[in-house]
Amino acid sequence: MSLDALVARCQALYDDVSLGAVRTWKDAQPGRKAIGFMPVYVPREIIHAAGMLPVGLMGSDIEIIRGDAYYQSYICHIPRSTIELAVSGRLDALDGMLFPSICDVIRNLSGMWKLMFPDKYAKYLDLPQNFDSAVGGTFYAGELRALMDDLEAMGGVRITNERLLESIRLYNHNRALVQALYDLRAEKPWQVPTVELYLLLRAGNVLPVEEHNQMLEAYRDEVQRIERPQLDNSRIVLTGSFCEQPPLGLIRTIERSGCYIVEDDFVLGTRWINGPVAEQGDGLQNLVEAFLTHSVETASVYIADKPKGAALVGKYRQRRGEGVIFCAASFCDPALLDQPMLATAVEAEGIPFTEFKYSENTGQFQVIKEQTGTFSDSIKLWGNT
Amino acid sequence: MSEQAQVRKEASMVIQKEMITAHYKALEEAPQTGKKLVYTFVPGNLNELIRCFDNLLPVHPEINALQNAMRKRTGKMVTDAEKLGHSEDVCTYVKADIGMLRSGNIGPAGTRIPNPDLLLLSYTGCFTFMKWFELLREEYKAPVAMLHTPYQGDGMISDSMRAYVVKQLQEEVIPKLEKVSGEKFDIDKLRELLQRSREAEDDLVAVLESAKHRPSPIDSYFGAVYYVGPIFSAFRGTQGAVDYYRELRKEVDQRVREHKGPITPDGDMGEERYRLVVEGPPNWTSFRDFWKMFHEEGAVVVASSYAKVGGLYDMGFRHDPEHPLETLADYCFGCYTNLNLPSRVALLARYVKEYEADGFLINSIKSCNSFSAGQLLILREVEKRTGIAGGFIESDLVDPRYFSGANIKNRLESYLQMVDQKRKGAA
Numbered sequence: 001m002s003l004d005a006l007v008a009r010c011q012a013l014y015d016d017v018s019l020g021a022v023r024t025w026k027d028a029q030p031g032r033k034a035i036g037f038m039p040v041y042v043p044r045e046i047i048h049a050a051g052m053l054p055v056g057l058m059g060s061d062i063e064i065i066r067g068d069a070y071y072q073s074y075i076c077h078i079p080r081s082t083i084e085l086a087v088s089g090r091l092d093a094l095d096g097m098l099f100p101s102i103c104d105v106i107r108n109l110s111g112m113w114k115l116m117f118p119d120k121y122a123k124y125l126d127l128p129q130n131f132d133s134a135v136g137g138t139f140y141a142g143e144l145r146a147l148m149d150d151l152e153a154m155g156g157v158r159i160t161n162e163r164l165l166e167s168i169r170l171y172n173h174n175r176a177l178v179q180a181l182y183d184l185r186a187e188k189p190w191q192v193p194t195v196e197l198y199l200l201l202r203a204g205n206v207l208p209v210e211e212h213n214q215m216l217e218a219y220r221d222e223v224q225r226i227e228r229p230q231l232d233n234s235r236i237v238l239t240g241s242f243c244e245q246p247p248l249g250l251i252r253t254i255e256r257s258g259c260y261i262v263e264d265d266f267v268l269g270t271r272w273i274n275g276p277v278a279e280q281g282d283g284l285q286n287l288v289e290a291f292l293t294h295s296v297e298t299a300s301v302y303i304a305d306k307p308k309g310a311a312l313v314g315k316y317r318q319r320r321g322e323g324v325i326f327c328a329a330s331f332c333d334p335a336l337l338d339q340p341m342l343a344t345a346v347e348a349e350g351i352p353f354t355e356f357k358y359s360e361n362t363g364q365f366q367v368i369k370e371q372t373g374t375f376s377d378s379i380k381l382w383g384n385t
Numbered sequence: 386m387s388e389q390a391q392v393r394k395e396a397s398m399v400i401q402k403e404m405i406t407a408h409y410k411a412l413e414e415a416p417q418t419g420k421k422l423v424y425t426f427v428p429g430n431l432n433e434l435i436r437c438f439d440n441l442l443p444v445h446p447e448i449n450a451l452q453n454a455m456r457k458r459t460g461k462m463v464t465d466a467e468k469l470g471h472s473e474d475v476c477t478y479v480k481a482d483i484g485m486l487r488s489g490n491i492g493p494a495g496t497r498i499p500n501p502d503l504l505l506l507s508y509t510g511c512f513t514f515m516k517w518f519e520l521l522r523e524e525y526k527a528p529v530a531m532l533h534t535p536y537q538g539d540g541m542i543s544d545s546m547r548a549y550v551v552k553q554l555q556e557e558v559i560p561k562l563e564k565v566s567g568e569k570f571d572i573d574k575l576r577e578l579l580q581r582s583r584e585a586e587d588d589l590v591a592v593l594e595s596a597k598h599r600p601s602p603i604d605s606y607f608g609a610v611y612y613v614g615p616i617f618s619a620f621r622g623t624q625g626a627v628d629y630y631r632e633l634r635k636e637v638d639q640r641v642r643e644h645k646g647p648i649t650p651d652g653d654m655g656e657e658r659y660r661l662v663v664e665g666p667p668n669w670t671s672f673r674d675f676w677k678m679f680h681e682e683g684a685v686v687v688a689s690s691y692a693k694v695g696g697l698y699d700m701g702f703r704h705d706p707e708h709p710l711e712t713l714a715d716y717c718f719g720c721y722t723n724l725n726l727p728s729r730v731a732l733l734a735r736y737v738k739e740y741e742a743d744g745f746l747i748n749s750i751k752s753c754n755s756f757s758a759g760q761l762l763i764l765r766e767v768e769k770r771t772g773i774a775g776g777f778i779e780s781d782l783v784d785p786r787y788f789s790g791a792n793i794k795n796r797l798e799s800y801l802q803m804v805d806q807k808r809k810g811a812a
Contacts, residue, residue, distance in 0.1 A: 070761050072779065074474070074751045079758065101536065104512045108759040110538055111726025115766060124538025124725070129508060129515070129531060130553055139535070139549035146545075302508075302515055302531055308523060333754055336472035337479070337516035341523050343470055357474075 003222040006215065010199035013206055014248070017060045018090040021206045025053055026093060033154060035121075036091065037098040038082070038106050039243040040300060041272040042125055043287045045167040046148055048209060050156030055094060056205030056269060057082060058245045061361040070112070076331040077359045078244035079109045086117065096121030096154065098147075102243060102300040103333050121154060123147065129302040131292045141288045148284070164283030170209045172276040177216035178204075179271065182263070184220070186319045189260035190230040192223055195252050201267040233260040234376040234383070237321040239312055239342065240328030240335040242268040242298050246358045253365040254325070258376035262319040265298060272296050299334035308338070309345020316351060322379045325372065326355035352379055395648065397633040401615060404625050409494035411442055421502035421565050424521065427695045429509025429534050429717035433578035433622035433704070434558070438566035443619045444498060446517070450481040452493035454669035454783035462488070463784050476513045477752045477784040479520065486524055501527045503565045505558065509534040510694075510722030511755040530561040534717040540728045542718045550714035576706040578622035583706070586698045588630035589616055593699050595637045596687040597740055600657035602640035604647040606667065606686035607676040617695030649680045658683030659801055662736045664690045664729075664763060665748040665756050668780035671788045675780075678794050682801055684744075688736035690729070690756075693721040700732070722755045730763055734770040744804045746776040746797075751787050774807060776800035 001009070013021055019034075026032045034053040037044075044054040059078035067084030085091050097120065099110035110124040126143055128136030148159045157163065178201065185192035200219055204212040236259040245266060254261065274294045278286040297303055297311035316324060324346050328335035339355065346353050354375040356368055415422055423435050424444045435443045453459050462484025463477050469487070471480050485491065492498040504527050506518040522529050532553050535546045559570050592612055596605045603609065612633060620626040640646075646654040650673050661679075663686045668675050679686070696702065697719045705712040717723070724732070737745055745767050749757050764775040778796050781787035 070759075072749055072751075072757060072761070075754065075758050099538075102512075104754040105758040107512070107536060107538075108726055108754075111729070112759050112762050114725070114727050115730065115762060124536060126535045126538060128549075129533035130549075130557065132556070135549065135552045135556060136533070138552070139545060142543075142545035142549075299516070300512075302506075302533070303519070304529070304531065308519060331474045331754075333475055333513055334516065336475050337513065337520070339472065340470040341520060344523070357472075 001218055001222075003219070003226065006219050006222065007196050007199060010196075010203040010215075013203045014199055017062055017085060019055065019093045019206060022053060022055055022093040025208060031155065033095040033156065034093055035096045035098060035151070036094040038100060038102070038109070039269060040100065040102050040298065041127070041269045041295075042098050042100050043144065043291070044209070044269075045164060045171050045277070045283070045287060046144060046159065047151065048170065049159045049163040049167040049283075050148070050151040052095075052151060052156050053208060056267070057085075057091070058202070058205065058267070059360050060085060061247050064361070074331055075105060076244055076329050077361060078329070079105055081360060082109065083112070083116075094120070096123070098123050098125050100125045101127050105333070106243070121150065123150065127291070131304065133289065133292055137288050137292050140291060141284060144284055144287065161283050165279055168277045168283055168286060169279050170213065172279065174204070174209050174213050174216070175271065175273065175276065177213060177220065181216065181220060182271070184223075186262045189233070189235065189262055190228050194255055194261040194264065195248065196223075198248070198251055198266050201270055204270060205267070231258075232380065233258050234379040235260050235262045235320060235322045236325050236376070237262060237312070237316045237319060237323070238264040238325045238327050240326050240332070240339065241266055242300070242335070244329035244332060244360050246327065246329075247360060247362055249365055250358055250362060250368065253369045254372050257369045257373035259325070259372050262321055263315050268296060268298060299338035307345065308341035312342050313345055313349050313351070316346075322352070322383050323375060324351055324353040325375070326353060328355075328357055330357045330359050352383060395636050397629060397636055398611070400625075400629045400632060401611065404615060404620060404629065406494070408442075408619050409492060409496060412444060412492070412498050413494075413496040415442060415499050422499055423503045423505050423562070423565070424501040424518075425505040426507055426509070426511075426514050427617050428511060428720040428722060429507040429532070430617070430621075430695065431505065431507060431532070431558070431713055432619065433575055433582055434554070434562065434713060435505070436578055436622050437571060437575050438562055438568045440566040440568055441562065444501065445618050446482045446521075447478050448618055449485065449492050449498070450478045450783050451669045453481060453485065455672050456493060457670065457785070458493075459484070459670065459783040460785045475752060476517070477782050479513060479517045481783045482517070483520065483524070486521075500525050503527060503561060504529045505562075506531045507534065507717065508532060509717045510536070510720050513755070528561065528565070530558045532558050532717070534714075534723060537718060537724050537728065540725050542715060546718065547711055547714045550717060551710045554710050554713060572709055575709045579704040579706040579709055579712060581624060581627050582622045582704040585616055585621065585626045585630040586696075586703050588634040589613070590698050591634050592630070592637050593688075593692065595641055598641050599741075600644065600646040601660065601685050601687050602637050602645055602647060604649070604654075604676075604680070604686050605692055606663045606689040607649075607672070607679070608647050609686075609689060609692035610667065613692050613695060647680075647685055649676060651677065651680070654680045654683070654685065656683050657685050659744055659804055660685060660687045660740065660742045661744040661746050662686070662688045662733060662740065662742045663746050663748060664733055664760065666691045666694070666750050666753060666782060667748060668788050669783050670781075670785040671790060674790055675788075675793070678797050682798070684801060687740040687742055690721050690733065695720060697721060697724075726759050726763065730766040730770070733763065733767050737767065737771040737773060743773060743808065744776065744800070745771065745773055746778065746800065749777065749779045751779065751781040752784065753782060774803055776803075
């Protein structure tokens with residue numbers, strides 16, 4: 001498949017908010033089940049090992065007709081579009097939903113789901129904020145075991161350790177491929193536009209991991225076969241977009257305004273675990289240990305002993321950034337409460353930064369284009385890194 | 386003499402005022418007395434555990450924020466924090482606290498509250514708590530003891546959840562309290578404190594349930610803010626709290642015998658015309674004006690979810706001295722905002738029925754997602770289950786910019802007219 005065809009396929013998957021790919025997967029074999037999950041992280045390996053399809057939901061910029069009736073104006077946008085998708089039947093392909101702990105809005109959405117769709121499986125997945133193996137680890141293992149029991153009871157395949165380890169291998173490969181593309185983008189951002197990388201990640205939300213891995217490999221091979229022009233853009237680390245996603249047009253706008261995004265936290269669940277999960281031994285325990293010891297540092301995770309912002313500054317250095325953009329969804333508590341601490345850390349390092357908020361249905365990009373364009377210009381003119 | 390000044394002070398009010406004054410004085414004098422300050426939160430507060438250590442005093446930043454708001458001081462604090470880069474979208478308790486800190490940490494009593502020696506991050510029912518204490522850790526460079534309380538996502542407490550919290554108490558919280566206080570943890574002392582909590586909790590429940598009488602002798606939202614104050618904050622487990630609740634219960638029992646309604650800031654309330662159940666915290670910046678809108682209409686709140694934010698005692702929970710750490714865990718799990726939405730709906734519908742309410746009102750708080758996200762569905766579900774029409778108003782905790790008095794009054798009056806119409810229709 002050519003690069004253009006690959007990207008077009010990803011775009012089509014992104015545009016299909018009715019989850020056509022999920023329906024196709026289910027129709028291919030009677031009895032298949034699909035489990036949706038909200039941002040940021042769930043261990044997809046467990047769903048996969050149950051013979052089910054994990055489906056990442058990240059809201060949408062669809063027209064909201066009924067979703068607004070469930071939320072006040074001061075609540076972020078992703079829950080209202082998620083409700084809209086559900087009440088309009090576009091999530092009918094899903095047999096269950098997981099709501100990982102990220103914030104109070106997604107947490108409460110789990111209860112709304114139970115009330116609104118009592119016939120569908122809905123589980124709040126409490127990720128531990130204690131990272132001691134004997135304390136938070138024990139609790140988390142219990143949570144995951146309960147999830148495994150639920151999935152098996154729903155008609156999933158029995159999750160043997162062998163199946164789980166095989167799923168871990170597949171997702172390790174997926175993480176490695178994604179990481180390699182992130183590395184390639186940081187090295188040659190003109191070669192791997194963020195819009196394309198983003199669409200590739202989003203495709204992984206609805207495709208089986210085996211197919212997504214093939215897609216990532218194909219993109220990796222194809223994108224290195226062509227030469228794209230290098231522009232005099234600034235190298236930007238973007239942070240704050242780990243849950244509600246910016247509209248595609250906004251990502252494109254940032255790039256077109258003169259910024260190469262060399263690191264971001266879009267679709268962060270794909271990169272939540274830094275490095276591979278152990279592929280031998282007890283698969284469940286391996287997932288637990290990976291979460292406790294190799295989770296990404298983001299706003300929904302309690303960071304016990306490190307200074308806030310150290311991870312962001314570290315990424316900035318690693319990616320040879322020239323500036324930071326704080327790009328958070330409006331009314332996103334985790335991102336916006338985190339931001340002053342991150343800004344302080346970045347400022348202390350003399351790193352230039354700018355900030356703005358968006359909503360997943362933001363339609364006007366001109367102001368942001370002017371802001372990020374000016375930011376990029378100022379880096380080029382006066383940047384000291 | 387103003388009308389307000391003529392209001393008779395009940396003995397319980399005097400006791401509470403003395404308790405709070407003494408507490409703030411003790412905080413102010415901590416640098417001289419050598420006491421160490423533990424900042425912590427109201428929901429899931431581990432007051433008995435803190436009080437086990439003679440050398441420790443609890444500080445509750447939400448209480449500081451709301452009391453500052455009642456004294457009209459938080460407007461500037463919030464905007465000061467926003468000037469420092471804190472978003473206009475986030476919790477105003479946090480911003481009021483940051484604003485207070487940056488202007489000398491002068492608390493509601495007008496005295497300086499010393500810096501924390503420990504931040505006890507009891508992460509119960511509100512995600513913002515975690516970010517709040519991360520912010521304070523950066524500001525104060527103080528150590529943090531983190532207690533993660535799992536959410537009742539499936540509407541129940543599992544053994545695994547309980548074991549997780551107990552382990553954190555044993556391995557994270559208690560060692561840090563020991564370290565900062567310089568004292569050894571004494572579980573028998575904790576049992577004594579828990580026994581006193583239990584006594585006070587019995588009396589509090591009797592007070593809250595007195596609202597089942599007609600007329601209700603208390604207001605379970607505005608008035609209850611004062612009633613729950615000691616038990617939700619620095620005094621649960623103390624003899625002071627036991628004495629306070631015994632006195633309060635005596636007074637309320639007397640009001641029942643005399644068929645009296647609640648005491649308001651303007652004196653005894655007139656005829657009880659509407660019995661309401663209210664969901665959500667009150668607005669603090671215009672607290673008295675807000676209350677007045679209700680009591681002038683003869684509307685009394687007979688049950689509220691806010692009076693359960695620091696513990697759901699009326700559903701049977703009591704601290705249990707026989708299982709000291711497990712009971713602290715169960716307490717944390719049971720705070721109102723740690724309940725899932727189906728449990729919240731069931732509780733509110735139960736209140737409507739048990740308290741024979743003829744109205745259900747939500748005060749939705751702009752900057753409190755823990756309460757607010759999902760309230761429009763709660764409204765519909767409670768209406769469906771009880772057959773009564775719900776009302777919806779919006780305000781904020783401590784940001785005066787989000788209290789629109791005329792708008793709220795208008796909505797409230799319209800709502801009460803609707804309740805009237807429904808009653809006439811039913812008759």
